[in-house]
Amino acid sequence: MRRSHALAMLCVLWLAGSAMAAAPQQGAPKPPSNDDCMACHSDAGAVRANGRSVAVKPDAFGASIHGAGGLACIDCHADLAKATEFPHAEKLAPAQCATCHDKAVAAYDTSVHAQARRAGGLLAANCADCHGAHDITPSADPTSRTHHLRLIETCGRCHGDEEIIKRGKIAIGNVVDLFKDSIHGKALIRSGLSVAPTCSDCHGNHDIRRKSDPESRIFRKTIPATCSKCHEGVGREYWESVHGTQVAKGSPLAPVCTSCHTAHQIRRSDVEGWKLEVIKECGTCHEQSLNTYRDTFHGQVTALGYSRVASCADCHGAHNVFPKADPRSQVATGNLVASCKKCHFGATENFAKYDPHGDPGNRERNPMLFYTTKFMQMLLLGVFTFFGIHTGLWFGRGLQQKAAARRTRGKDDSTEDGE
Amino acid sequence: MSAHTSATGAATTHTHYRRFDSTDRILHVCLMFSFLGLAFTGLPLLFSHQEWAARLARLFGGFDSAGTIHRFCALMMITVFVIHLTRICRRLFGHKDLSILWGPSSMVPQPRDFSEMIAHLRWFVGLGPQPRFDHFTYWEKFDYWAVFWGMGIIGGSGMLLWFPEFFAHLVPGWVFNIAMVIHGEEALLAVGFIFTIHFFNGHLRPEKFPMDSVIFTGRVTVLEMEEERPDELERLTRAGRIDEYTSGAAPSWVYKGGRAVGGVAVTLGLIMVALILFAVLK
Numbered sequence: 001m002r003r004s005h006a007l008a009m010l011c012v013l014w015l016a017g018s019a020m021a022a023a024p025q026q027g028a029p030k031p032p033s034n035d036d037c038m039a040c041h042s043d044a045g046a047v048r049a050n051g052r053s054v055a056v057k058p059d060a061f062g063a064s065i066h067g068a069g070g071l072a073c074i075d076c077h078a079d080l081a082k083a084t085e086f087p088h089a090e091k092l093a094p095a096q097c098a099t100c101h102d103k104a105v106a107a108y109d110t111s112v113h114a115q116a117r118r119a120g121g122l123l124a125a126n127c128a129d130c131h132g133a134h135d136i137t138p139s140a141d142p143t144s145r146t147h148h149l150r151l152i153e154t155c156g157r158c159h160g161d162e163e164i165i166k167r168g169k170i171a172i173g174n175v176v177d178l179f180k181d182s183i184h185g186k187a188l189i190r191s192g193l194s195v196a197p198t199c200s201d202c203h204g205n206h207d208i209r210r211k212s213d214p215e216s217r218i219f220r221k222t223i224p225a226t227c228s229k230c231h232e233g234v235g236r237e238y239w240e241s242v243h244g245t246q247v248a249k250g251s252p253l254a255p256v257c258t259s260c261h262t263a264h265q266i267r268r269s270d271v272e273g274w275k276l277e278v279i280k281e282c283g284t285c286h287e288q289s290l291n292t293y294r295d296t297f298h299g300q301v302t303a304l305g306y307s308r309v310a311s312c313a314d315c316h317g318a319h320n321v322f323p324k325a326d327p328r329s330q331v332a333t334g335n336l337v338a339s340c341k342k343c344h345f346g347a348t349e350n351f352a353k354y355d356p357h358g359d360p361g362n363r364e365r366n367p368m369l370f371y372t373t374k375f376m377q378m379l380l381l382g383v384f385t386f387f388g389i390h391t392g393l394w395f396g397r398g399l400q401q402k403a404a405a406r407r408t409r410g411k412d413d414s415t416e417d418g419e
Numbered sequence: 420m421s422a423h424t425s426a427t428g429a430a431t432t433h434t435h436y437r438r439f440d441s442t443d444r445i446l447h448v449c450l451m452f453s454f455l456g457l458a459f460t461g462l463p464l465l466f467s468h469q470e471w472a473a474r475l476a477r478l479f480g481g482f483d484s485a486g487t488i489h490r491f492c493a494l495m496m497i498t499v500f501v502i503h504l505t506r507i508c509r510r511l512f513g514h515k516d517l518s519i520l521w522g523p524s525s526m527v528p529q530p531r532d533f534s535e536m537i538a539h540l541r542w543f544v545g546l547g548p549q550p551r552f553d554h555f556t557y558w559e560k561f562d563y564w565a566v567f568w569g570m571g572i573i574g575g576s577g578m579l580l581w582f583p584e585f586f587a588h589l590v591p592g593w594v595f596n597i598a599m600v601i602h603g604e605e606a607l608l609a610v611g612f613i614f615t616i617h618f619f620n621g622h623l624r625p626e627k628f629p630m631d632s633v634i635f636t637g638r639v640t641v642l643e644m645e646e647e648r649p650d651e652l653e654r655l656t657r658a659g660r661i662d663e664y665t666s667g668a669a670p671s672w673v674y675k676g677g678r679a680v681g682g683v684a685v686t687l688g689l690i691m692v693a694l695i696l697f698a699v700l701k
Contacts (some may be wrong), residue, residue: 294467296596296599297464297599300464301464301467303467303468304463304467305473305476305477305482306476306481306482308482346584346587347584347587348584348588350588350591352592354587354593354595355593358596358599366593366596368596369596369597372597372601380607380611387612390540391615391619391620393544394624395624397543398625398626401625
């Protein structure tokens, strides 16, 4: 629609322009054609007074979606349609993408980028920063800046640039660095998987919002839905779990996906480092459970950096965590032996009476453990106190004895010498 | 063997008295190494939150490999224990030697030990003369029974933790919680005691510093015997049995080897103590 309109305009103006050349003072001014523009702008050395290039590569524009579609320069640079003097004024109105892309621009206007620009942060991305200017190609084109596999580079031009991050006060820091070693990053960048998520899959594209914005795809409560777009099965499990139901009820504390998995540094769940790290994540809320776990063999081995023994999720489940009282829980009375059996193949009811969170300080929960620990502590204290004093006194006496012996020997020696 | 003549008939100088036979000495060296092995592979678990613990575990090839070494050393120590018990039983039931149950050459605590301990403490603070000890002193008996009790307690709880699925047929699972605490705390007691008190009593006290090699050579000098165990010397002399114990010095390689092995053990032990203190005091 817009294109045909523009083409019609062009034809009319072309005819009018021919007449104008003969009689310049008559009729409306003829708008410049693409060829007119290119007469100057195709020169690779074309610069402004300040030296900035204003060159437009004719081939690139021709290959772009706009060039191939036959758009005229003045369709975007609308104020040049009425320009009468060439070379035209250096300062032009910005290209108005909204003329055609009104929905995308409306979405962009709600974004953190647009907000930042309105607040004077001219570093923040606008249309051209992500899409390019004269060489825009559709996202489906593998060479496009917004192609799925290339978007990380495009976002990374700012979000991977330390200077811009500093000047733009971007809180998350160098997010490309964080992302590139994550399971998503490796799948995307190294393996080139088209199903691996890129920035826009979680953040959206034009309407990227802050995580504090309730409309944002990465707003706390919305995160599980965002992740579930791909991880559908896990999402379903999560929403049923004690964590999911709490989040749905509006709990500000219950974990969402990123609480455990992080946002940009998500690792494979079978990697040792992750298995050990996530224990600490559970412990940020379940502090007491982490402490008692660390007192057991399981907790000690994982604290040393080895993941072959049980950690939180091995007994409690990962996404399907339920309270112990819930029969769906892996640690519910009826399921306990089965959970132990995952590692201890010979586990029985009796075996499962072991307390993996035994607390030596809790007389009600672990009475025998409590008294044994007290006894052992008294034994240690008694032995070390007695023998500490014993040894200390002996040491003093021994030194004294030795010094005395040396003195006597010295006296004997001098007497002998004197004789 | 006569006091002044060796088995080959050549005259030897009577400079030493024999204290430990070769089996006891070899068992003690095995005990040392198994104990060090157990301590160095076990304590990382007890101090797993410490940076040094993770390094130590890595040094032993990780948790699996450290666990294997720990179990190997445990078997070695159990073997030492069993050999020792067999020897006692043979003396008691085979040779009907009741002197190991009571008297100066028995490890059983006796009233004399208590009074010697009081006298020794009084001597420390200058309230009396140095007690005249016999073959085993009260602190040596404490060392012995501490290790004896420790073997049973740590060994027993260790077996429980080694084969939990089997032992769960005999005891309820919460016993493993208790076994874990006992195993760890008793180990801490053993390590703390051996690497400080035993080292001091045996080697580091001013009279013995830097070390007493009797456990490697099996012999004490005549002077040491006169100064440290006058009652034993007197008793044996009176009984006319002192000649059974006289000997010359051990071969020099035994002294050198003993000093090297003992020096390494004491150094490793003191390093362990430093690591524990670092963890406890931090």
